[in-house]
Each structure stands twice: as C-alpha cells, then as structure tokens.
Amino acid sequence: MTADPMSRRTRRGTSMMDVAAHARVSQKTVSRVVNGEPHVREEVRERVLRSIQELDFRPNAAARSLVTRRTRRIGVVALGTTLHGPTSALAALESVARADRYSLSVMRTESTDRDEIQRAVDTLLDDGAEGIVLSEPMHLEGAPLRIREDVAVLTLGARGLTARPDELVVGADEAAGGRLAAEHLLDLGHRTVHHIAGPEAWISSQLRREGWRSVLSEHDAEIPEVVHGDWSPGSGFEAMTRLLALPITPTAVFVSNDQMAIGALSALQHAGLSSPADVSIVGFDDIDVAEFLPTPLTTLRQEFAVAAHQGMNQLIAAIDGAEPRRTQDLVPLSFVHRSTTAPPRPATSR
Template identity: 35%
Template sequence: MSASASHPPKAVTLNDVARAAGVSHQTVSRVINEHPSVAPATRARVLAAIRELGYRPNALARKLVTGRSKTVGIVGFGTTFYGPAQMVLSVERALKGRGYGFALASVDDLERPSLEGAVRELGRHDVEGLILITPLREVSLAEIDALCGGRPFVMIDVAKGSPLPSVVIDQGHGSALATRHLVDLGHHHVAEISGPLAWHDAWARHEAWRETLLKAGLTPGRSVEGDWTAEGGYRAAEALLSSGERFTALVVGNDQMALGALAALSERGVRVPEEVSVVGFDDVPEARFYRPPLTTVRQDFAELGTRSAALILKAIEARRAPQLPPRPEQVCLTPELVVRLSTAPPPR
C-alpha cells in the first residue's frame, strides 16, 4: 500500500491560506470573520485562495473567536411533502449564500412537546435564530417567543396578516386564481379536493375556493378532504364520482393529489378537460408532463427562502444591537396561475 493511500491528505490550515494569498494569518482570520477593516482587494485575494485550496473554517474555532455560531435552526413539519421540502431546501440555499450554516429538526406533529423537543435539539447546536416551517393555524407571538426561548425567529406557512414575524405565500389568492379561471371558462359546477384542513394553507385554499364561487353567484360543489398524496387524491376523486353529484371542474389542493385524481377520472372514462377540468397547486416539476399537462398555481419557493433568510438574519442583527429593537414583520409573496391543457370550457 502506498504512503498516500495509508495516510489521508493533510487538512488545509489557515496558515496555508495565508501563504497562498501572501498575507498574515491574522488577515485571513479577519476575512473569515467578516471584519470590516480588510481592504476589498485583499479580501478578494484571500477568498480566492480559500476557494482554490478548499479551506473549511472550523465552526467551533470561529465561535471561540467571534462569540457567534453563524448557524440558524430550522424546525420542519411535513417535510416528506413537496411544498415543505422545497421550503427547507430554499431556506438552506439562501442561508448558505449568506455565509450561515443550518441545523434541521423535523417533527411528526404540531403538538407543543414535539416543537419544544425540536427547539431543545437545535439549542445544542447553539443556533442564533430559528425558522419554523410549521403550519399552525392559531398561535400568538408570546407563545412562539416562549417556545423559542427568546431567540429571534421567523415563521413560514402561517396565515396572511398574522402578527408573527413571517414569510408567507398568499394561499387564498392562489386558490382564488384557480377558481376564477374555471368560472371564467364558464364552469358552474366546481368541486374540490382539499388538503388536510388542520393545515392553515389547506384551510386558506379551501375558504378561498368557497368564497370565490359564492362571489360569482355560484353554489360551491362537494368538497372532499385529502391528505396531500396521490393516493389520497385518487380516493377523494373516487368519492366525488361515487356521490353522483355533477361537477364539470375540480380544484385540487396540490399537484400530487391532482395526479391521483386524474388517474381516478381516467379509470372511470371521464375525459380531462373535455368533460372535467382539473387545476392543481404548487407547480411541481412533473406537472407539465402529466396527461394532460396540469393547469396549476406556482409558488416561488426560491424567493421564499431568500426572504426568510434575510428576515431571520435581520432579526439576529437587531437582537445584537439593542438600539435597533426587533419589530415583527410579515413578507407576503404572490403566487401565479400557470394555464396548461387540463382546463377548458365545460361541455355543452
């Protein structure tokens, strides 16, 4: 066995970076810790050497020097589903782009003991702030502040207009876009497969579907509650078809359930969109390859991550500067309707 095979490559050190950049190790340390006294040209040279050598600063050593972990904790619920998973990924990318690490704790339910356990777990990583991707429908600022142990926090997936510091996508507006699209096509019999109504976004979409139809002078059709999965969408569509209640259009709470609904309609010989139009929600990457390609509502998860990272880092800095007391703030993003081939005017 060769010497190179028996001994792992030596880790790149701060001194290696200093030699490559032609500066002192103190200057490299200042660059790593974002000290403002480094000239821009010198900073660029040091960063280039760090990239070239593949240097990875030791997080513990950096914390000893700066007193900061530069880590944000993420509490995630429902991360096996497309929407929450995309939220986690987009936040992760945005934090990395701002020079922060992250620690993730997933919870299986939204009961307080589970959330407290997740926050305790993240506390062992000495996180500076928390992002909670937890679709709580009714919760107060004081409750979440107590849960987070006084750490700065930002919530994702809470109600529009909530007083909590949060970044949200206007779920009601998205559902209203989908429903109005069907009404504008001439549909008077519009049914729904909702998401689990304990989730605030599913509830917001459901209420917007109902209110949009009522404002149009139409009676909302039958609604069946699904579970976000393709199988759940299939079962819900089967229930609608078996009910005998007429519908020419179907608003579905997410694209996965829409996939199952399309399968159920096809098995019953119901043509989409000639006999029933179908609209989903999320615009998953596969939606344009459904048969037929799915009309749906697109959520900008990348922007959600960017705004969430910016808001939590703003809150962290405000907490470190007492003269700038943190104020709760909500950022609301607007989804858009993507029209494809699964919707058309109703049959005559």
C-alpha cells in the same frame, strides 16, 4: 529526533500558533486579525494575512465563536415529510445560508404536537442557534411557541406560530390561489366548483379552501361539500371517485395540490371520462411533472424558492441587527393555464 515543523503542520493542519510563529507575532495578535478586531497596526495585519495565505490557515469556526460570541448557526424545525413544498423550501434555505456562511441545524418532527416542536426549538437554542426557522405547515393546538426575544424567528407560511410581534412570516398567498382557481372555473361558465382539499390540520389546506369558498359566496354559487385527501395521488383518485358518484356529475374541480390532481385525472380515465371534456380540473403547486402529463395540468405555481430566499435573507439581516422591512410578506402565485380546463358541457343527471 525532533519532527520537522512543516511535516508536523502537514499532518495535523495549520494552527494559529503556526501562523503566529511564521508572522513573528503573538497568537493573540493572529486571533485579532482573524476576527477583524481593531487595534492592530496595518503593517502587522498585512504580515499576518500573508502568513495565513502562505500556510493555507483555515480558522476553526467553533474556536472563532468563542471570541466573537457568534455561532453563525440557524436552527430549522421542519415536519418530517418528503412532500414537494417543504422539501423545496428546505433546499432554498440551505442555499441562502451557505452563501452567507451560516450553517443549518435541522430537526425534523414527526407530528404537529406543540410540545414536541417546542422541545425541538429548545434543543436548537441550547446548541447555539442565533435564528430559528419554523417550517411547520400545520396548525398547532395550544399556546404559541416560546422563543427568546434575542433570537430572530422566521415562519415559512402564511400564519405565524409565535406571539412575537417581530416574528418574520414569509410564504405564498395561499388564499389568493384558491380564489384564482375558483374564479377561473366560474369565468369559463361552470355553475359551481367542487373542491378536493388537503388534510384539515394543514394551514395551506385551510387557506386554499377559504379562498375557494369566498369566491363561490361572492358569486352566489352553490358551495359543495368539501372532500379531503392526504396530498397523495391515491387520495386524489379516491376523492374524485366519490365526486363522480354524486347524483349530478361535477363539471369543475379545484384540487388542493398537483399530486392529488394527478390522482383525480386517473380516476376520470378509470370511469371512462376525460379532462376537460367532462370535468375541468385545476391543481396547485406546479410540480415538474404537471406540464408533461398526457393532458398538461392547469395549476397555480407556488414560488417556494422565492419565499424561502426572501425569508432567509430577512432572518439573516435580523440576526445581524437590521430592522425588517415588514414582518409579513406573502409571495404572489402565478396562474398556469394549460389543458385541463374548458367551458362545461351541460350537467348530466344520473
């Protein structure tokens, strides 16, 4: 006994052949309509579109790519981390891609080894990625990454990772953030500003430190030795404990991210001190909790989502053949003045 075509279609989903039979046209004509090709009479096109709607036909993306030679896939190489910045950027990338009907293929790397990242890029290209996003916030040792010239490239950050003149680079103006933090504290009357930096290999840590250092140099202020953390609250606690052991207690500290700043505030409390009465502190990122600490944190707000949206929109435009407005686009930061900064007390000797 032969199965009813409608029940067969219900079980396996509507095919292009079903649409062709329903519209009384060839399968090739349905393919032309689905892929927006010319040379189809308007009356035939409308009949096929009605059949597609009535049968709830949803073209298979993989099959359609064989005709259009478009995969509508973007590859993302990201450092395997749950830190606030990279995670926020990835969420924004996914939002833009979904809105423009692109899919994301994400490969996470465990280190900043250049060869590992190059292998991740090559894998994504072999899988048909039409664009590559490099969300690797660390400095890469060795030669720049190699990516074919027919593939659009976006680096999320302040410095590119390829030698391509058309590489799109979109990120926060990290150096300007370091400058704003140092200028704010000097303007309050602090003689100098100590710095708890992030890991040396991170480009963001380098740029924030450069901005901080340049302001101290311009004001002929002492440039203290930098203390490094690993972005975690625990490392901020340890770094602030080291600073409090100096012969002269610091009166102002610029901390390279909010998580370490939270650890630094805890170290002050542990030592019987407070902010801003004893030490003024400026963080960086403006994470959700910063506003709701017992003493709300003064910080620099990074617009992770804005940078990722701008970069992704430019990347998709480049994939579609548009010329970029500019290849580098640094998104300004916002200074958020809360309660952890104030004019200094006189420095105390130990």
